[in-house]
Amino acid sequence: MNETIKLTQQLIAKASLTPEDAGCMDLMAEYLQQRGFTIEWMNFGETKNLWARRGTTTPVFAFAGHTDVVPTGPLDEWDSPPFEPTIKDGLLYGRGAADMKGSLAAMLTACDSFIEEHEKHDGSIAFLITSDEEGPSTDGTVKVMEALDQRGEQIDYCIVGEPSSHKSFGDMVRVGRRGSINGYLTLNGKQGHVAYPELVENPIHALAPILSKMTAERWDEGNEYFPPTSFQISNLNAGTGVENVVPGELKLVFNLRFSSELTPEVIKSRITHIIDQHSDDYELVWRLSGLPFITERGELTNAVEKAVQDVTSSKPELSTGGGTSDGRFIAPYGVQVIELGPINESIHKINECVSINDLHHLSVIYKKVLENILL
Numbered sequence: 001m002n003e004t005i006k007l008t009q010q011l012i013a014k015a016s017l018t019p020e021d022a023g024c025m026d027l028m029a030e031y032l033q034q035r036g037f038t039i040e041w042m043n044f045g046e047t048k049n050l051w052a053r054r055g056t057t058t059p060v061f062a063f064a065g066h067t068d069v070v071p072t073g074p075l076d077e078w079d080s081p082p083f084e085p086t087i088k089d090g091l092l093y094g095r096g097a098a099d100m101k102g103s104l105a106a107m108l109t110a111c112d113s114f115i116e117e118h119e120k121h122d123g124s125i126a127f128l129i130t131s132d133e134e135g136p137s138t139d140g141t142v143k144v145m146e147a148l149d150q151r152g153e154q155i156d157y158c159i160v161g162e163p164s165s166h167k168s169f170g171d172m173v174r175v176g177r178r179g180s181i182n183g184y185l186t187l188n189g190k191q192g193h194v195a196y197p198e199l200v201e202n203p204i205h206a207l208a209p210i211l212s213k214m215t216a217e218r219w220d221e222g223n224e225y226f227p228p229t230s231f232q233i234s235n236l237n238a239g240t241g242v243e244n245v246v247p248g249e250l251k252l253v254f255n256l257r258f259s260s261e262l263t264p265e266v267i268k269s270r271i272t273h274i275i276d277q278h279s280d281d282y283e284l285v286w287r288l289s290g291l292p293f294i295t296e297r298g299e300l301t302n303a304v305e306k307a308v309q310d311v312t313s314s315k316p317e318l319s320t321g322g323g324t325s326d327g328r329f330i331a332p333y334g335v336q337v338i339e340l341g342p343i344n345e346s347i348h349k350i351n352e353c354v355s356i357n358d359l360h361h362l363s364v365i366y367k368k369v370l371e372n373i374l375l
């Protein structure tokens with residue numbers, strides 16, 4: 001049995017629901033310690049984090065990832081128990097197989113093989129592993145990065161093992177993420193009888209022109225790395241449920257996924273400007289969930305493109321789509337960050353699985369990236 005697959009199976013068998021690690025990091029730490037890594041535990045709150053480093057010089061190349069997994073959903077809908085790794089038709093099934101225990105295993109075996117061949121490589125190899133990625137993400141990567149920064153320890157290059165592949169293995173890597181900001185708008189009016197329009201102020205009517213402008217607005221054109229900023233309304237509530245009452249207030253929740261062409265400040269002022277034209281009695285509360293970040297073309301994108309092409313015979317698309325990941329906590333420290341992992345089609349679903357061939361290839365790609373950067 002291939003070592004990468006064996007390690008993936010061992011990790012899947014540990015039921016590590018966020019923020020539980022269930023011994024996954026102990027397994028990884030032992031493996032890394034045997035290969036010359038210095039192990040350091042950085043625990044915050046309920047969350048266990050591992051920082052392992054081999055070497056004391058720069059550049060520092062880090063693998064980042066999470067051992068925690070999302071809940072299984074109804075057990076009887078799984079074809080095999082989610083924490084009993086099962087191989088069928090070339091696929092390895094189990095919760096976390098694709099997101100992202102397979103990647104963790106591939107990182108370990110890539111290092112093993114790289115170190116065996118190049119014991120005196122340049123710089124350092126590091127692992128930043130957390131068990132708080134699928135949950136609130138407050139005591140994981142974000143805290144480790146703060147701690148490293150405070151003591152002046154810098155990462156230069158980082159690969160996050162998130163399942164980035166889309167239709168075929170290696171077809172896509174993530175080089176950044178859009179920003180995300182939510183607005184909570186309450187429009188105030190005056191409640192009353194529908195038969196007496198002169199005595200009411202209908203907040204639903206007040207919303208009509210606001211809505212039309214917000215949805216028609218062209219926020220930006222995007223740029224080389226990002227698609228145009230998008231605006232979506234997720235909630236709209238008003239009304240008392242009866243026929244003859246004009247409601248006194250309306251609540252609207254909206255979200256913008258924004259490119260690096262915009263800042264939260266600009267978005268806020270443009271939205272406020274639209275609302276101010278049609279209402280002078282409202283509250284607007286903002287919640288910023290993440291700023292956009294981008295790893296521009298450079299050493300890491302070149303190293304990754306070359307490694308993927310060597311193995312799959314085609315270049316990956318550099319994408320900024322998809323949801324958030326811990327890359328958002330690493331990139332702000334000036335780190336070149338790329339997400340590269342298996343196909344994401346089954347992640348978080350019943351019968352999550354990963355191709356055994358793809359995991360084998362992933363390990364080879366990770367090793368080639370190490371060679372492209374540290375030799």
Ligand SMILES: [Zn+2]
Binds near residue numbers: 099100133
């Ligand atoms: Zn993940």
